[in-house]
Amino acid sequence: METKNVILTQDVIEKKIERIAYEIYEHNSDEQEIILAGIWDRGSILAQKIARILTQISPLKIKLIELKLDKQHPDKVKVSEELDFNGKVIVLIDDVAHSGRTMLYALKPLLEFLPKKIQSAVLVDRKHKSFPLSVDFVGYSLATMQQDMVMVDVEGEEIKSAYLI
Numbered sequence: 001m002e003t004k005n006v007i008l009t010q011d012v013i014e015k016k017i018e019r020i021a022y023e024i025y026e027h028n029s030d031e032q033e034i035i036l037a038g039i040w041d042r043g044s045i046l047a048q049k050i051a052r053i054l055t056q057i058s059p060l061k062i063k064l065i066e067l068k069l070d071k072q073h074p075d076k077v078k079v080s081e082e083l084d085f086n087g088k089v090i091v092l093i094d095d096v097a098h099s100g101r102t103m104l105y106a107l108k109p110l111l112e113f114l115p116k117k118i119q120s121a122v123l124v125d126r127k128h129k130s131f132p133l134s135v136d137f138v139g140y141s142l143a144t145m146q147q148d149m150v151m152v153d154v155e156g157e158e159i160k161s162a163y164l165i
Contacts, residue, residue: 007150008140008162013123016139017046017159020121021053023137024091025060027119033061034089039106040068042152043094045159046123050093067092067106074105085113091137095152096162097122100133124150124162 008016028034034054038047044066051062066080090110094103103120110118121137126144142150144164153160 005164013159017049020137021050025058031089035063037065037092039094047093071102077109079109085115087116090115090118092120096124096150098126100129100131104131
């Protein structure tokens with residue numbers, strides 16, 4: 001049986017998400033609209049929570065989309081709706097950045113356009129990147145052993161905890 005070492009409780013996660021939303025607004029306060037692109041499924045839940053906070057704290061128009069890909073074979077990425085990403089600000093969102101591969105592949109359909117800028121946000125950044133990706137907005141940064149896994153526990157639309165196994 002695997003041992004769960006809780007690194008973030010639900011209360012702490014809520015505060016981290018709120019901080020991420022404020023940082024996104026601070027870095028995009030001169031924009032009219034931003035697109036939050038959540039990676040299915042935990043990244044999408046996180047994107048929804050960030051969107052809710054952004055609509056409360058900013059005048060930004062928020063467009064929420066979902067990116068679906070097989071994390072083991074990420075060659076095909078499905079976008080929840082067809083949009084013109086030219087000249088847009090996009091924030092790519094996922095729960096955990098492990099190697100950076102999932103987030104890098106999730107960019108593929110966005111790069112068929114010329115966005116104004118693409119930023120990234122994660123709840124937990126593991127710091128073991130195998131792919132050239134740096135995360136702009138991080139809830140919690142964690143140096144782990146390569147074999148360690150960080151998991152985010154979700155129940156419905158609620159993010160319950162993050163733990164190390």
